[in-house]
Amino acid sequence: MQADPTNAEARAIDWLIRQRDPSFDDWDGFADWLAEDPGHAAVYDALACLDQDLDALPAAPRPVIADIATTPPRPSRRSWFGGAIAAAMVGAVSLSSLGLFGNAERIETLAGEHRSITLADGSKIDINGGSVIEIDPDRPRFARLETGEAMFHVVHRDNDPFVVETGGARIVDLGTAFNVVRRDRQTSVAVSEGIVLYNPDRDNVRLVAGKGIAAQDGDRQPPIVQDVDVANVGSWRTGLLVYNGTPLAVVAEDLKRTAGMQVRIAPEASALSFRGALIIDKNRGRTIADLAALSGTRAERQGEGWILTR
Amino acid sequence: MAFQSKQSMTEPRDRTDAVQGIEGVLLANRDRIVRFLEVRGAGDGAEDLFQDLWMRLTDRQSGPIADPLPYIMRAANNLMLDRYRSARQRDLRDKAWGEASAATHAPSSETSLISREQLRLVETAIAATGDRPAQIFRRFRVDGIGQRDIAVEMGVSLSTVESDLRKVYAALAMVRRQFDAS
CATH class of the missing domain: 3.55.50.30 (Phage tail protein beta-alpha-beta fold)
Structure with a gap:
C-alpha cells in the first residue's frame, strides 16, 4: 500500500496548512497528490477532521480591555506571550468547558461580494469583498477583522466599549462609525462619526471624525493622524x-x-x-x-x- | 472630469446573475470537478456527488463571486470532509452501541468527533512541542492569523513559522493515531 505512511502524513499536513489560507487555489496540485496513492485521501481526511475539531480549542486569553481612564502599565510583548503560553498550559488542565471561542462565527466574503450584518446590540458591520471577519455571539461587543475591509456603525455604550481587533492592533470605539482596512501587514482606520481609540494600551491614538491613520505592522512609533474626508469614509459601500x-x-x-x-x-x-x-x-x-x-x-x-x- | 458626472453607483448584480455565474463555472469545469471528487475519495460516486455539490452551491444565498473555481473546489473538498465525518460518526456510534451506550445522536457533520478527554490530550500534546511552536500554532489555528503576520509578530522567519506549524500538526497526527488505537 502506501510506501511511507509518515511521509503521506507530512504531505497531508502541508496541504492542510496551505489550505487554511483563504486565497489557496492549488486544488489541481492537491488532486494530483491525491491521485498518487488511493490511501492519500484517507490520510488527509483523518487529519482534516481532527483539524476541524480543533475549533473547540479555547482561545488564549488576551489582555483585558483596560479601563481607558486608568490604563495600567502595559505588559511588554514578551510577557504577554509568556502569559498566553502559561494560560495555554493551565488550559490543558482546566480546559475547554469554557469554550471561549466555541461559538465564534467566521464570515468570509469573496472578492466583489459585499455583506452586511447586524449584531445583537444593533451595531452594524458592512463587510467588503475578499475579507474575513470573526464575531462571537458570546462577546457581542467584539469583532476581529482578519483581513480585508469593513465599515462599523457601532451602538455606543459608555461602560462597554466596542472593540475591533485587527493584526496586532485594537480599535476601541467611543461612539462611532469607522472604516477599517487590513491589508498585507498594514492597518488603516478612518473615522466618520464619533471617536475611536487606536491601541489604547500601546499607541493610544485618539481619532475623531474626519481623522484616520495607516499603521504598518512593527512600527515603533504610534501612527500619525491624518485628515480624511468624512464623506468618503466607507464609501466603497456605494x-x-x-x-x-x-x-x-x-x-x-x-x-x-x-x-x-x-x-x-x-x-x-x-x-x-x-x-x-x-x-x-x-x-x-x-x-x-x-x-x-x-x-x-x-x-x-x-x-x-x-x-x-x- | 468624466468620473464626476457619473451618478450611478455600484448596483450589486442580482442573485440570478450570481447563480448563473456559478452554474456556468460548474458546467465549464465539470470534468475537473468530477475528477477531483473521484480522487478525493468519492470513486464511482463522483457523478452523484457532483449533483450534491451543484445543489449546495446554487441553493445558497450569496453575492457575486469573483473567483468561482477555487471557491467551488473548496466547497467540493468540504463536501467530502462532511461525508467522512458523518461516516466516522456512524462508526463511532455503532461501536458505542455495542458497549450499550444510551442516547445516540443523529450523525451530523457539526458535532465534534473528539471527546473532552481527547481534547485535553491534544492540548497537552500542543504544549509539549515547546513554547514557541505552541504559541505559533495557537495564533495560526485558534486566532486565525496568517503565517506572515505571525512571523512579524514573533520576530522569526517565515520558514520558522512553517516548520513550527508542521511540528505541531505532526504531534497531533500522532495523538490521533493513539485515539484510533485505543
Whole structure:
C-alpha cells in the first residue's frame, strides 16, 4: 500500500496548512497528490477532521480591555506571550468547558461580494469583498477583522466599549462609525462619526471624525493622524473609491476586493500613484478607463481582467 | 472630469446573475470537478456527488463571486470532509452501541468527533512541542492569523513559522493515531 505512511502524513499536513489560507487555489496540485496513492485521501481526511475539531480549542486569553481612564502599565510583548503560553498550559488542565471561542462565527466574503450584518446590540458591520471577519455571539461587543475591509456603525455604550481587533492592533470605539482596512501587514482606520481609540494600551491614538491613520505592522512609533474626508469614509459601500496619492497596487487591491476586478500593474507602472475618485461602474471597462486616464497609464484586457502599463 | 458626472453607483448584480455565474463555472469545469471528487475519495460516486455539490452551491444565498473555481473546489473538498465525518460518526456510534451506550445522536457533520478527554490530550500534546511552536500554532489555528503576520509578530522567519506549524500538526497526527488505537 502506501510506501511511507509518515511521509503521506507530512504531505497531508502541508496541504492542510496551505489550505487554511483563504486565497489557496492549488486544488489541481492537491488532486494530483491525491491521485498518487488511493490511501492519500484517507490520510488527509483523518487529519482534516481532527483539524476541524480543533475549533473547540479555547482561545488564549488576551489582555483585558483596560479601563481607558486608568490604563495600567502595559505588559511588554514578551510577557504577554509568556502569559498566553502559561494560560495555554493551565488550559490543558482546566480546559475547554469554557469554550471561549466555541461559538465564534467566521464570515468570509469573496472578492466583489459585499455583506452586511447586524449584531445583537444593533451595531452594524458592512463587510467588503475578499475579507474575513470573526464575531462571537458570546462577546457581542467584539469583532476581529482578519483581513480585508469593513465599515462599523457601532451602538455606543459608555461602560462597554466596542472593540475591533485587527493584526496586532485594537480599535476601541467611543461612539462611532469607522472604516477599517487590513491589508498585507498594514492597518488603516478612518473615522466618520464619533471617536475611536487606536491601541489604547500601546499607541493610544485618539481619532475623531474626519481623522484616520495607516499603521504598518512593527512600527515603533504610534501612527500619525491624518485628515480624511468624512464623506468618503466607507464609501466603497456605494461603489466610490477616493484616493490621494495612493500607489496603483493598492488601488488594484481595492478594486479586487470591492468589485472583484482583476487589475495587474505592469512593473514599470508600479511606482505611479493615483489621485482622484473612481466610481465602480456597472460597465467595469469605464472604471478602468477612468483609472488609466487619471493615472497616466494604458489599460489592456488580460485574461479575465486588465493590465495597466505605462 | 468624466468620473464626476457619473451618478450611478455600484448596483450589486442580482442573485440570478450570481447563480448563473456559478452554474456556468460548474458546467465549464465539470470534468475537473468530477475528477477531483473521484480522487478525493468519492470513486464511482463522483457523478452523484457532483449533483450534491451543484445543489449546495446554487441553493445558497450569496453575492457575486469573483473567483468561482477555487471557491467551488473548496466547497467540493468540504463536501467530502462532511461525508467522512458523518461516516466516522456512524462508526463511532455503532461501536458505542455495542458497549450499550444510551442516547445516540443523529450523525451530523457539526458535532465534534473528539471527546473532552481527547481534547485535553491534544492540548497537552500542543504544549509539549515547546513554547514557541505552541504559541505559533495557537495564533495560526485558534486566532486565525496568517503565517506572515505571525512571523512579524514573533520576530522569526517565515520558514520558522512553517516548520513550527508542521511540528505541531505532526504531534497531533500522532495523538490521533493513539485515539484510533485505543
